[in-house]
Amino acid sequence: MATFAFPRHLRLTLLAGATLTLAACSFGPNGEPPAMPQPAHYGAEAQPAQTVPAQGITQQFVAGAKPVPEWWKLYQSAPLNALVDEGLRNSPTLAATDKSLAAAREQLRAQIGSSMLPTIDLGGQATRNRALAIPEAGPNTFLYNIFVGQLQAHYTFDLFGASRLADAALAARVNVQAYQFDAARRALAANIVTAAITSAALRAQIDTTERLVTIANDQARDTQRRYVLGAVSHADQLSAQQSAASLSASLPGLKQQWLTTRHALAVLLGRTPDAAPDDLDLAQLHVPEQVPVVVPSELLRTRPDIQAADAALKAAAADVGVATAQMFPSLSLSASMGQGGFSWPVALSGAGAIWSIGASLSQPLFHGGALFAQRRAAVDTYDATVSQYKQTVLTAFQNVADTLAALQHDAQALDAANIAARSAQGIFDETSGRYRLGALPIASTRSSEQQFRNAQLDEIRYTSARLTDTAALFQAMGNPPLEPGQTTSASASAVPGASTANQGASN
Secondary structure, eight states, X not given: OOOOOOOHHHHHHHHHHHHHHTTGGGGSOOOOOOOOOOOSSSSSSOOOSBOOOBTTBXXXXXXXXXXXXXXXXXXXXXXXXXXXXXXXXXXXXXXXXXXXXXXXXXXXXXXXXXXXXXXXXXXXXXXXXXXXXXXXXXXXXXXXXXXXXXXXXXXXXXXXXXXXXXXXXXXXXHHHHHHHHHHHHHHHHHHHHHHHHHHXXXXXXXXXXXXHHHHHHHHHHHHHHHHHHTSSOHHHHHHHHHHHHXXXXXXXXXXXXXXXXXXXXXXXXXXXXXXXXXXXXXXXXXXXXXXXXXXXXXXXXXXXXXXXXXXXXXXXXXXXXXXXXXXXXXXXXXXXXXXXXXXXXXXXXXGGEEEEEEEEEXXXXXXXXXXXXXXXXXXXXXXXHHHHHHHHHHHHHHHHHHHHHHHHHHHHHHHXXXXXXXXXHHHHHHHHHHHHTTSXXXXXXXXXXXXXXXXXXXXXXXXXXXXXXXXXXXXXXXXXXXXXXXXXXXXXXTSTTHHHHHXXXXX
C-alpha cells in the first residue's frame, strides 16, 4: 500500500498557513455599522404625546412601542384587508422578487459547497490509437487501445480565509436581497392601502363636485332667465356662467385621477386595469387611534432598508478580506485512483491499478499591480458603503420625522375643516328650512349649499390625508425586531455553513 509523506518544507508551510488563518480576520474591516447619532426626538420640534382631536378621534403616539406587522387591519375594514391579502398573494413583482431571493440562496449553497468541501469526480475513458511507423522497426504502424477509469479528488486549503470570506460576502448579499424583499412586501401593502384610500376619497370628491356643478348650472340658468327679464346685469349673467364652466372644467381632472388610481390599484393586486376593485366607503375606514413610535436607536433594527444597508456593509468588509487574502499563498491537494490498461482484462486486473497524489503551492509574485489595485478598490467600496449606510439611517430618521409632523398637521387641518363643514351644513339646513317657509329665495339656498359642499370637499381631502399619512407612519416604523435566535433571511436557517460565513464577515 502506497503512502505519501509531506516534505519538511511543505509541513512548515502548512503550519505557517494554519497560524496565519487565525489572523485572516484582520485582513479587512469588521463590517460593524458606524455609530450613528441618537436624537432625543425625530423632528426639529419635540413630538407631542397625541394629536388634537379631529372628527372625534385623537391619535396617540406610543413612544417605545414595537411596530405592528399587519398594521392595515387597524383600519377595521374587511374589504381593505381582503385587498391587501390579495395583493400580497398575486403581485407579479413580489413573486419575481421572491424567486430572485430563492435563486440567490441556491447560489450561496452552491458556492459554499464548492469552496469549503473537496470535489470528487468519476471519469472513464476508452480510446483506440494509431502510432506512427518507426523506420527501424518496419513500415507497419501500431494500433492499440487504452481503457482507463479513475476517481479524482481535489481540495484547496483556505489558508488565509479567501474562500470563507467570499462565502461571507455572498451570504451578506443574499441577506441584502432578503431585506429588500421584506421592504418590497411592506411597500406593496402600504401602496395598496394608500391607493384604496385615495380612490375612495377621489370618488367622494367627484360626487360632491358633481353636486356643485349641478348647483352652479341651475344658478346659471336662473341668472340667464333673470337677465332676459332685465332683473340682473349682463355681468352677473356672465359671472354665473363662468362659475358653472369653471366647476365643470375641474371635474374631468378629478375623474382622470380617480381612474388612474383605480388602474394602479388593480395592477398592485395582480389584476388587469379593467378588473379594478370597487371603491371602499371612506366613512367606513377607521383611523387607528394608537400609532407606535419606535425610538431612534431601535429603528436601526426595525427598518428593512437599514438592515439591508447593514448587510451590504458586511459584504463590502468581506470583499476587502478576500482581496487581501488573494495576495497570499494557495495550497491545493489532488489525488486519483483507478484502473487502466491496453485491454479490458488488463485494465480490470490488479496489474492495471493506477493512482496519484500530489500537492501544489502557489504564491502571487507579480501581477502588474492588479492585486494591490483590487484591494484598494475594495477598501474604497467599503468606505462608500459606510457613507451609504449613514445616509440610509439619516433618511429613515427624516422619513419618520416628516410623517409624524404630517399626522399632527393633518389632525389640525381636519379638525378645522370638520368645524367649517358642520357650520356650513348648519347654515344650509337653516337656509333650506326658511326657503321651504317662503322666507328666502332659492338662490340663497343654492349659495349656502355651495358653501357647505366646498367645506365638505376640504374635509374629504384632509380625511384622506390623515388616513394615508397614518399608513406612511406605520410603514416608516418597519418590522418588529427579531427575538434572539430568530432569523428571517438568507443564510443562518436556510443555507448549510452560511452561519460560519457570516461569522467570517464580522471577524
